[in-house]
Amino acid sequence: MTDSSDVLARLAQVVESRKGADPETSYVARLLAKGPDAFLKKVGEEAAEVVMAAKDAEHGGPREKIVAEMADLWFHGLVALAYFGLTPADVLAELERREGLGGLAEKAARQDH
Numbered sequence: 001m002t003d004s005s006d007v008l009a010r011l012a013q014v015v016e017s018r019k020g021a022d023p024e025t026s027y028v029a030r031l032l033a034k035g036p037d038a039f040l041k042k043v044g045e046e047a048a049e050v051v052m053a054a055k056d057a058e059h060g061g062p063r064e065k066i067v068a069e070m071a072d073l074w075f076h077g078l079v080a081l082a083y084f085g086l087t088p089a090d091v092l093a094e095l096e097r098r099e100g101l102g103g104l105a106e107k108a109a110r111q112d113h
């Protein structure tokens with residue numbers, strides 16, 4: 001039995017291992033071989049599907065659909081991170097950095113608002 005809290009790190013390793021793998025046998029290798037336009041398009045599509053699933057759930061649709069679409073979004077996001085030499089740990093570190101800093105306070109402190 002594996003620890004699901006490490007799944008992002010494990011999946012990132014698998015994605016990394018697919019760099020240069022055979023696009024005929026690996027979906028990740030195929031996406032990476034096609035280049036950024038392919039997986040960034042998927043990120044956009046999956047984000048839209050999250051929104052649609054959530055809007056459905058507002059009207060009684062299955063919440064499980066949000067989970068499935070969010071998983072697709074996170075997965076394609078991991079492919080994008082890997083392409084740019086980044087990992088889930090980088091994103092988690094950023095969230096950790098923001099811990100305790102309220103969004104409204106952060107916005108007020110920004111020059112560009």
Ligand SMILES: N=c1c2ncn([C@@H]3O[C@H](COP(=O)(O)OP(=O)(O)OP(=O)(O)O)[C@@H](O)[C@H]3O)c2ncn1[C@@H]1O[C@H](COP(=O)(O)O)[C@@H](O)[C@H]1O
Nearest residue numbers: 011014015018025026027028029030042045071072075076
């Ligand atoms: N978590 C995932 C994962 N989630 C979603 N997908 C694929 O992402 C695609 C999502 O596309 P859609 O839902 O839009 O369906 P589609 O119409 O088939 O997609 P397109 O033809 O538009 O690409 C599907 O082919 C899914 O199978 C994933 N493919 C792989 N993984 C993980 O990545 C690992 C490595 O995968 P391979 O590189 O294929 O070995 C796997 O072991 C899994 O752990």
